[in-house]
Amino acid sequence: MKKFAIIYIFFLLGLFGCSEPDPVYLNNIVLEESFEKNNMPFFEQWQKNFADSLLKFAEDVPRDGGRYSIYLESIWGPPLSISREIDLNAGNYVLNLEVWSKTENVEGLIELGVQKPDTFEVLDTILVKAAQWTSYKKSISIELGISDKVKLVLSGGSSQLLQGRTYYDKITIKKE
Numbered sequence: 001m002k003k004f005a006i007i008y009i010f011f012l013l014g015l016f017g018c019s020e021p022d023p024v025y026l027n028n029i030v031l032e033e034s035f036e037k038n039n040m041p042f043f044e045q046w047q048k049n050f051a052d053s054l055l056k057f058a059e060d061v062p063r064d065g066g067r068y069s070i071y072l073e074s075i076w077g078p079p080l081s082i083s084r085e086i087d088l089n090a091g092n093y094v095l096n097l098e099v100w101s102k103t104e105n106v107e108g109l110i111e112l113g114v115q116k117p118d119t120f121e122v123l124d125t126i127l128v129k130a131a132q133w134t135s136y137k138k139s140i141s142i143e144l145g146i147s148d149k150v151k152l153v154l155s156g157g158s159s160q161l162l163q164g165r166t167y168y169d170k171i172t173i174k175k176e
Helices: 002-017
Strands: 030-033 056-057 070-075 083-088 091-104 108-117 120-128 134-144 149-155 166-173
Touching: 030 083, 070 083, 091 108, 091 120, 091 149, 108 134, 108 166, 120 134, 134 149, 149 166
Parallel strands: none
Antiparallel strands: 030 166, 056 070, 070 166, 083 149, 091 134, 091 166, 108 120, 108 149
C-alpha cells in the first residue's frame, strides 16, 4: 500500500506540480549580440528581408564593441531589416533592451514586440537619430502566450532622396 501511495504522489507531482522552466540564461540575459565570433563577422540566428549581397559589416564599433558592427543601407521602399526571435515560456515579463546604434543621413528604427503565430505585434519603437554611437534603452512589460516569441527588429530607414545607413552593435535583452 505504501508503494502505491508513493507512486501516486509522484504521478500527481508530475501531472500538476511541474512546468518547464525557461531556458537557462546567464544573469537573466536572453540576448547578447555583437555580430562577431573569433574576431570574424558573425550573423547567425537572425533573419533578414534582403539578399545576402546587401549584408554589410563595418570595423566601426562603439567603445568595448569588439571589432565588427552591422549596417543597413537606407533604400527607397520598405527598409532593409534584420530580426531575431527569442523563446521564453508563456507568461509576463519585464524586458530591458539596450542597443548601440548610430545613423548617417537617414533615421533607423528599432522595434520590440511579440511574434504571434500569424502576426507581429509591435510593443515599442525607438527612432535612431544620433550620428555618434549612442546607447538606446527601453524597458517594456510583455505578455507571451504559449506559441508567442519575443521579436527584435532592426531597420535601416527609407528615403527617396538621401543615401544613408544605420549601424547596430552591442545588443542586449535582459529579464528583470
